[in-house]
Amino acid sequence: MSSRDQILSRIRSAVAGAPEVEISRSYQTSGQEAGRVELFAERVRDYRAIVHVVPGDELAATVARALSGRGARRVVVPGGLPEGWLAAVPGLERLRDDPPLSAAELDAADGVITGCAAGIAETGTIVLDAGPGQGRRALTLVPDYHLCVVSADQIVGGVPEAVARLDPVRPQTWISGPSATSDIELNRVEGVHGPRTLEVIITR
Amino acid sequence: MSGTFLGMPSFPKNAEKALQDSQLRYNLRKATHTIRAKRATVVEELPDWLELRAAGKAIKDETLRHLDRYLLQVEEAVTKAGGHVHWASDADEANEIVTGLVRATGQTEVVKVKSMVTQEIGLNEALAKEGITAYETDLAELIVQLGDDWPSHILVPAIHRNRSEIREIFLEHMAEWGRPAPDDLGDDPRMLADAARLHLRERFLSTKVGISGANFVIAETGTLVVLESEGNGRMCLTLPETLISVVGIEKLLPTWRDLEVFLQLLPRSSTGERMNPYTSMWTGATEGQDFHLVLLDNGRTKVLADEIGRQALRCIRCSACLNVCPVYERVGGHAYGSVYPGPIGAILTPQLRGMESPLDASLPYASSLCGACYDVCPVAIDIPEVLVHLRSKAPHGPAERLGLKAAGWVLDKPVRLERAQRLATRFRGLVPKRRLPGPGAAWTDTRDVPPVPEESFRDWWDRTEGGSR
Ligand code: SF4
Numbered sequence: 051m052s053s054r055d056q057i058l059s060r061i062r063s064a065v066a067g068a069p070e071v072e073i074s075r076s077y078q079t080s081g082q083e084a085g086r087v088e089l090f091a092e093r094v095r096d097y098r099a100i101v102h103v104v105p106g107d108e109l110a111a112t113v114a115r116a117l118s119g120r121g122a123r124r125v126v127v128p129g130g131l132p133e134g135w136l137a138a139v140p141g142l143e144r145l146r147d148d149p150p151l152s153a154a155e156l157d158a159a160d161g162v163i164t165g166c167a168a169g170i171a172e173t174g175t176i177v178l179d180a181g182p183g184q185g186r187r188a189l190t191l192v193p194d195y196h197l198c199v200v201s202a203d204q205i206v207g208g209v210p211e212a213v214a215r216l217d218p219v220r221p222q223t224w225i226s227g228p229s230a231t232s233d234i235e236l237n238r239v240e241g242v243h244g245p246r247t248l249e250v251i252i253t254r
Numbered sequence: 255m256s257g258t259f260l261g262m263p264s265f266p267k268n269a270e271k272a273l274q275d276s277q278l279r280y281n282l283r284k285a286t287h288t289i290r291a292k293r294a295t296v297v298e299e300l301p302d303w304l305e306l307r308a309a310g311k312a313i314k315d316e317t318l319r320h321l322d323r324y325l326l327q328v329e330e331a332v333t334k335a336g337g338h339v340h341w342a343s344d345a346d347e348a349n350e351i352v353t354g355l356v357r358a359t360g361q362t363e364v365v366k367v368k369s370m371v372t373q374e375i376g377l378n379e380a381l382a383k384e385g386i387t388a389y390e391t392d393l394a395e396l397i398v399q400l401g402d403d404w405p406s407h408i409l410v411p412a413i414h415r416n417r418s419e420i421r422e423i424f425l426e427h428m429a430e431w432g433r434p435a436p437d438d439l440g441d442d443p444r445m446l447a448d449a450a451r452l453h454l455r456e457r458f459l460s461t462k463v464g465i466s467g468a469n470f471v472i473a474e475t476g477t478l479v480v481l482e483s484e485g486n487g488r489m490c491l492t493l494p495e496t497l498i499s500v501v502g503i504e505k506l507l508p509t510w511r512d513l514e515v516f517l518q519l520l521p522r523s524s525t526g527e528r529m530n531p532y533t534s535m536w537t538g539a540t541e542g543q544d545f546h547l548v549l550l551d552n553g554r555t556k557v558l559a560d561e562i563g564r565q566a567l568r569c570i571r572c573s574a575c576l577n578v579c580p581v582y583e584r585v586g587g588h589a590y591g592s593v594y595p596g597p598i599g600a601i602l603t604p605q606l607r608g609m610e611s612p613l614d615a616s617l618p619y620a621s622s623l624c625g626a627c628y629d630v631c632p633v634a635i636d637i638p639e640v641l642v643h644l645r646s647k648a649p650h651g652p653a654e655r656l657g658l659k660a661a662g663w664v665l666d667k668p669v670r671l672e673r674a675q676r677l678a679t680r681f682r683g684l685v686p687k688r689r690l691p692g693p694g695a696a697w698t699d700t701r702d703v704p705p706v707p708e709e710s711f712r713d714w715w716d717r718t719e720g721g722s723r
Contacts, residue, residue, distance in 0.1 A: 054341040060555035061322045071316040077305035153459040173529035210514035218475040218510045224533035229485035233394040234443040244485025
């Protein structure tokens with residue numbers, strides 16, 4: 051008998067006669083509507099990310115300020131990112147992932163700018179799903195600085211609403227603050243292997 | 255279950271060693287109390303925690319009830335998405351499969367993201383025998399690996415080490431494994447983390463094979479889910495050309511929607527955060543990667559056959575039960591002689607491995623039955639119930655004697671624990687919160703404090719032949 055058949059038959063005899071299970075979903079499946087954007091901003095800040103909340107027409111100027119504040123000149127720009135976001139940045143070198151950038155090229159970039167698929171207010175989480183303006187997963191992993199644009203209508207209240215909205219077949223990265231470790235005497239240190247700086251612009 | 259920890263002496267012997275180590279006890283106390291408080295804060299924040307917990311328990315029970323069906327679903331979904339699925343009855347078979355897959359790539363190095371199941375099967379050692387070096391990339395696992403040591407906590411495996419010890423380990427051993435630590439390395443956690451970042455960077459960017467476990471596997475879609483903090487997980491999952499994930503068969507969840515429950519339960523119970531920094535989800539061969547899923551039994555179907563014991567398979571390895579356990583706080587993870595320490599280890603290890611060895615037979619006694627572990631468990635595993643059940647199955651005489659000895663190492667006066675255990679047994683079911691009155695609550699910190707031993711745990715192990723000399 052193959053291991054597969056062996057495991058399956060062991061399972062069948064182990065649970066034979068066990069009672070059926072009923073799953074009750076009496077927990078909350080939608081978060082609060084009011085103050086979502088503010089809550090999201092506050093929770094992302096809690097993770098020591100830099101957060102700006104700006105009207106939509108100030109996005110380009112805010113992007114420009116953020117990049118120049120970092121001195122970021124060579125920035126990874128995923129396919130499908132609206133050109134308008136970068137309209138106010140002078141002298142930016144756009145690193146396109148087409149043909150795909152090597153890990154070393156990503157490592158040498160000053161940062162990456164992306165959009166996102168969803169934001170979760172209650173947990174301060176940004177979800178990327180490799181959609182337009184986000185690119186493949188390595189793009190937001192290897193560069194040391196990640197600038198992420200979230201529009202207010204992408205922000206949901208809680209985890210259940212995000213799960214309902216997302217497509218499981220797409221590769222996803224859920225990001226809650228910059229990379230961190232508490233492995234040394236439980237002292238939280240931001241920035242280990244992922245981007246050490248996360249900056250988020252929320253447009254409303 | 256096999257590997258590193260087999261042949262260790264019984265729990266009380268190990269506990270004695272741990273109790274003499276003041277640094278260990280100080281670190282453990284600080285760690286468990288800190289994480290415990292953080293957890294309580296973020297759990298209180300959710301008004302529907304109890305409903306989430308009930309749903310989490312039910313979803314896992316449903317998974318186990320129809321595990322055969324869900325495994326077949328996973329196999330189909332992963333295969334359809336371009337991945338390859340392998341089945342392993344035991345540790346040896348899993349190690350053979352993984353070794354074979356790595357060899358087929360022609361590579362001799364792999365990067366690993368922290369995974370308890372690969373420790374359970376002793377994968378690194380099996381790979382080493384075939385000339386393949388496995389590099390641990392989680393900061394704590396790196397500290398453990400460089401220090402030739404064993405993990406002591408599920409979430410923070412190097413919690414038994416303080417900053418100056420970690421600095422020493424980095425200075426002495428990083429060069430043997432790759433980029434050396436900078437000469438002027440200080441013991442500030444920021445500097446130490448930066449040293450680890452640099453040490454691992456080139457390795458991440460160049461290694462072609464990654465090995466991981468998974469926190470969850472969604473049957474319906476074939477999606478794997480890995481939660482982490484540092485980004486080393488993302489590196490291992492994303493950059494290599496070949497990804498091999500070894501997963502215990504109990505890690506499944508029936509539907510995508512079930513994540514709405516577990517992505518709330520796990521981070522809050524584990525690190526005490528609203529959400530952990532990074533969660534990766536992928537389905538089959540992703541972004542051009544070659545993907546292999548190894549489904550591991552290794553004793554799990556045996557646990558499943560035990561009506562009372564099977565609830566241990568609901569465990570999502572959050573480590574909340576360790577952080578509230580008065581016994582764990584004093585003896586630390588090594589005493590449990592397995593990759594699964596603390597209350598969950600006390601019920602899982604003897605079931606996975608059987609209770610033939612003195613260590614495994616003594617584990618069900620490594621508890622005061624105070625019930626704090628049950629209260630915090632996000633999937634409501636009644637650990638005290640399973641402990642009592644296992645005690646009734648343990649070979650009686652020797653195990654009981656050892657158990658009482660264990661009590662003696664933990665509390666100063668064995669008689670106190672004896673009484674506590676009897677009381678606890680009597681009060682179970684009567685006291686709704688299961689808080690132990692009297693002696694069980696009065697754990698005191700009165701042991702003598704000898705100096706910190708200079709040798710590593712494993713050196714001590716070798717020198718004393720497992721504490722028997
Ligand atoms: S037994 Fe419960 S509390 Fe302990 S690690 Fe498992 S899920 Fe967490």
